[in-house]
Amino acid sequence: MGPLKPNLIELIVGLITFSVVFAALAKVLLPRINKTLAEREEATTGRLERAETVQREAQHVRTEYQAELSAARHEASQIRQAAHEEGLALLAAVRSEGQRAREDMVAAAAVQLEADRVIAEAELREHVLGLATELAGRIVGEPLTDADRARAVADAFFAEAEADTKG
Template structure:
């Protein structure tokens, strides 16, 4: 008979063998394969869910970080502004204090110069009076002893010099 026309006994044996292999595969292998596929699918879905959850958590943390960073930048700007304003106030205070001290020093120096001028002028007048009296005595040939009269003449001379100085100034 050939391969296209099998004997009935070969066909029955082949059908029984096929049914046995089919039953073995259906009862043993297919549940294991389905269980393995289900485990892989649940692992994949769990991984996707965990990844999605991790991504949501990362986005939440990123949003918090951005909010904190924005708040920190705002606070830093406020601190810089406050420090700048404080610096301007301190600089103005220091300048005002410097001007006040300078004015005090100038006033004190002016008073001191006026006092020194008066003292120096008085000393010079006494020296000029003494030298003038001595020179007049040498010219006359005898010492002049009338100090009061010499002082009055010298005072008149100095008054004339002061008046001339005041008119030219």
């Protein structure tokens, strides 16, 4: 009996035992293995789906963040532009106010100069009138006391002198 000619009883007993063990494994162990594999597949698939969901949410949040960042940059640009325009307006206002103050000061100085000129001219006329009267009195040899006549002559002389300088 060797390996090429097995004992028929042993062969039958072995086949029956193999069938019983195979049937037991197929009935008991294979459903448990399939159940475990299905649970693992479901867990893996569920995790993948959750990961994809989380990735989509992250992408959505990133898109919102980019939009907000873009809006913030745009708003900052507008604020800078408004501040620049406001600064230019303030600078123009300060320049205008300075120009107005300078013009007021120049006008006030011109009025003051004119007033000083008129006062100086009046004082000078009086002084020249007094000197002219004194000089005329020395030439004539006696003091001239007619102040009204002397004033009229001096006024006529000054009017003629002013007409000559203007013409």
